[in-house]
Amino acid sequence: DAKTTQPPSMDCAEGRAANLPCNHSTISGNEYVYWYRQIHSQGPQYIIHGLKNNETNEMASLIITEDRKSSTLILPHATLRDTAVYYCIVRVSSRRDGTASKLTFGTGTRLQVTL
């Protein structure tokens, strides 16, 4: 499985953009980059995912480098509610037809949003 490397923790001031980096230098051509977050004692929450192109939704933006070896999750205006552990996951398939893929969580980045 492609491994990801994330900083263990980051701080961000409320109202500012939070930029969370992730390195995935061993990613293969058909593997997606997923971002989830987990607020304390809750289930992980899906944020966004992408293959090659940058993606944006109502929660965040995902910027993937051209060589796909790294990505950045951007929360444009962080609030206190965004304090959570953010997981960057490279999703791989255990079958040739692309089925039976699973999420392999790493250690994530603990984002603390402060006043």
Add this chain to the structure above:
Amino acid sequence: DAMVIQNPRYQVTQFGKPVTLSCSQTLNHNVMYWYQQKSSQAPKLLFHYYDKDFNNEADTPDNFQSRRPNTSFCFLDIRSPGLGDAAMYLCATSRDPGLARPQYFGPGTRLLVL
């Protein structure tokens, strides 16, 4: 709102006493997953159902079983819980198991083994 529901949110059991955790979904998704998350660790996949097809992870202990009687419900059975099985158990669903399909998680059930 369509969602993934887990009951109960907290479950206490005794060492060696079988316990069942429940998950239901209103998303009409074909795949249901069970993850285990121990304290200060990341979630780890135990197994998943693709429709009625059961797929076990290689390192999931035999003590853990699962049942999926219909599309909406999936159960996690722990036959003889040990102290090391105390954890948060997370249910997730996806429309299909493809790489481009997000998984959506429920709130989890925290299991305490006495």
